[in-house]
Amino acid sequence: MKRIGVTGHRAIPDSVLGHVESALRAVLGGHEGPLEAFSSLAEGADQLFATIALEHGADLTVVIPSGDYEDAFEDPEALVRYQSLKNRATQEVRMDFARSTDEAYYAAGTYIADSCDRLVAVWDGQPARGHGGTAEIVAYARALGKPVTVIWREGVTRD
Numbered sequence: 001m002k003r004i005g006v007t008g009h010r011a012i013p014d015s016v017l018g019h020v021e022s023a024l025r026a027v028l029g030g031h032e033g034p035l036e037a038f039s040s041l042a043e044g045a046d047q048l049f050a051t052i053a054l055e056h057g058a059d060l061t062v063v064i065p066s067g068d069y070e071d072a073f074e075d076p077e078a079l080v081r082y083q084s085l086k087n088r089a090t091q092e093v094r095m096d097f098a099r100s101t102d103e104a105y106y107a108a109g110t111y112i113a114d115s116c117d118r119l120v121a122v123w124d125g126q127p128a129r130g131h132g133g134t135a136e137i138v139a140y141a142r143a144l145g146k147p148v149t150v151i152w153r154e155g156v157t158r159d
Helices: 014-029 045-055 076-087 102-115 134-143
Strands: 002-008 035-039 059-064 091-094 118-122 148-151
Touching (some): 002 045, 002 134, 014 118, 035 102, 045 059, 045 076
Parallel strands (some): 002 035, 002 118
16 A cells, blocks of 8 residues: 655645645546555645545545644634544544644654655745744655655745
8 A cells, every 4th residue: 555644834825726736636646556645634735635635535544743633723614624534534643742732743744754655745845934844844754765745836935
């Protein structure tokens, strides 16, 4: 079984969203045989990846950073999408953190990197804005020797 994980930004500008969706469809649809997708289901890249993975028949493994993770969702629609995707997951892995902290996000991101054969990063190439951010997880995966596919449109910056 092929195992693909995701790390990425929560905010994806409209000017790059179509490009990201197309690239995720190409990555997730361009494989042979069974697929397992790993995502923490955060707003933005994680939820988009999980949605497209399920459309392609993947088994979804959700990696929950903390016991209070749902409280971290500020957008009610993103929380509903999270709950819906989580309910469709084949497997749930919960990190051993009571609260959503940078350490919890880092633990979830490194778990995904450790567990996958390939990491997809919806990433503008900029440094992480906090411990456990996209750039840090990309660096971790690369240090493990994992193939990393970066999806973004050059010249576009996130908010």
